[in-house]
Amino acid sequence: MSNQNDNIKLAAVAAVSFTAGYLVHKHCSSSQPSSTENPKATSQVFTQKVISDVQASWKLVGTDFDAAGALFYTNLFKMGPFLPSTAFKGVDMKMQANRLFKMIDGAVKLLDKPDDLVPVLTQLGVRHALYGTLEEHYAVVGSALIATLGTALGAAFTEEVKQSWLTVYGVMQTVMVAGQNSEEGQAKVAKQKEYRTHRLVRSSWKAAVGENFEAVGELFYTKLFALAPSLKDTLFKKVDMKAQSTKVIKMVDTCVGLLDKPNELVPALRDAGLRHVRYGAEAAHYPVVGQALMQTLEAALGDKFDAETRASWAAVYGVIQATMIEGAMKGTP
Numbered sequence: 001m002s003n004q005n006d007n008i009k010l011a012a013v014a015a016v017s018f019t020a021g022y023l024v025h026k027h028c029s030s031s032q033p034s035s036t037e038n039p040k041a042t043s044q045v046f047t048q049k050v051i052s053d054v055q056a057s058w059k060l061v062g063t064d065f066d067a068a069g070a071l072f073y074t075n076l077f078k079m080g081p082f083l084p085s086t087a088f089k090g091v092d093m094k095m096q097a098n099r100l101f102k103m104i105d106g107a108v109k110l111l112d113k114p115d116d117l118v119p120v121l122t123q124l125g126v127r128h129a130l131y132g133t134l135e136e137h138y139a140v141v142g143s144a145l146i147a148t149l150g151t152a153l154g155a156a157f158t159e160e161v162k163q164s165w166l167t168v169y170g171v172m173q174t175v176m177v178a179g180q181n182s183e184e185g186q187a188k189v190a191k192q193k194e195y196r197t198h199r200l201v202r203s204s205w206k207a208a209v210g211e212n213f214e215a216v217g218e219l220f221y222t223k224l225f226a227l228a229p230s231l232k233d234t235l236f237k238k239v240d241m242k243a244q245s246t247k248v249i250k251m252v253d254t255c256v257g258l259l260d261k262p263n264e265l266v267p268a269l270r271d272a273g274l275r276h277v278r279y280g281a282e283a284a285h286y287p288v289v290g291q292a293l294m295q296t297l298e299a300a301l302g303d304k305f306d307a308e309t310r311a312s313w314a315a316v317y318g319v320i321q322a323t324m325i326e327g328a329m330k331g332t333p
């Protein structure tokens with residue numbers, strides 16, 4: 001088992017140089033087209049032996065991907081018992097096994113066409129960034145694949161054939177990981193995270209506040225004045241707190257409604273920040289206001305204010321605070 005992992009690691013190292021060579025070649029040929037160079041000949045990633053070993057042995061596996069896939073996932077979960085409750089939580093493994101084998105089938109057919117294969121694997125890697133795949137998972141998947149081929153092929157899975165598969169898997173892994181770590185992959189992850197954060201903030205706000213702006217606002221100021229008693233007799237001394245309670249919640253409500261529209265949210269917050277300079281608000285006041293808001297949500301939501309919801313609100317309040325302070329600073333000479 002660990003021996004297989006070592007082999008895969010070695011193959012991956014070899015793959016880096018193969019792939020790097022391929023990418024360097026691509027770059028050169030696009031920036032300096034040369035009539036003496038034959039891009040198809042020099043951009044091959046695999047030797048002919050590797051290609052024929054892998055293609056011939058893959059044919060022997062047959063086209064019953066459901067059976068091979070089931071065996072693969074049995075092996076995978078034996079080797080990575082943590083996977084069903086982490087990476088593959090809630091995934092229909094039968095369908096998943098079929099998709100994996102179809103993808104390998106497609107890749108095997110493209111081994112001699114790296115110009116077609118690499119973009120497919122890169123995009124697959126970009127999508128895997130969204131599945132929460134970690135780099136170290138690839139060794140486990142590779143070992144399960146090798147074990148499955150061993151069972152499916154029996155004596156036909158010679159040491160040489162195995163080495164050819166390790167080379168191919170190493171390249172697949174390297175290109176997929178590069179796709180996962182690419183700007184596109186990371187941007188997709190950030191977008192997915194942001195989407196989740198906004199969705200949680202919207203749903204928890206609705207649950208906590210509903211139409212009760214004034215009551216929730218009063219709760220908020222009770223919390224705020226408990227945290228910072230001096231504010232009551234200074235900045236808020238002459239403020240009509242009943243009206244203010246509704247106003248503050250209404251503004252947070254507007255912010256929550258505009259989370260996906262930064263072009264509208266940011267200027268509105270900057271303006272509010274500037275107005276707050278006139279109310280005597282200072283940058284140092286913002287964290288305690290944030291704390292009061294969190295306590296208000298906690299009181300209203302109880303257990304529903306879980307760690308992820310709390311973290312989402314902390315992120316959103318961080319942006320509100322930073323943007324208001326920015327507005328205040330830009331507006332004051």
Ligand code: HEM
Nearest residue numbers: 087088091099100103104127131133134137138141172173
């Ligand atoms: C060479 C290696 C791999 C190949 C060829 C591969 C292939 C695929 C394919 C074809 C899909 C279907 C969805 C899509 O096309 O985006 C998929 C989904 C997925 N893969 Fe992989 N994969 C590989 C490695 C891994 C690894 C290392 C993990 C981590 C344990 C992983 C976890 C997943 C998960 C969680 C899904 C999503 C299933 C779902 O939400 O329906 N894969 N993979």
Ligand code: HEM
Nearest residue numbers: 235236239247248251252275276279281282285286289320
């Ligand atoms: C997320 C942060 C905040 C929000 C959403 C918010 C919201 C509001 C709103 C909607 C008003 C009504 C007037 C207007 O819109 O200009 C207001 C007024 C006020 N805010 Fe804030 N505020 C925030 C932070 C702060 C901070 C950090 C302080 C300083 C302790 C503060 C102190 C005041 C005061 C003193 C008023 C006075 C209003 C008056 O004189 O009538 N606010 N706030």
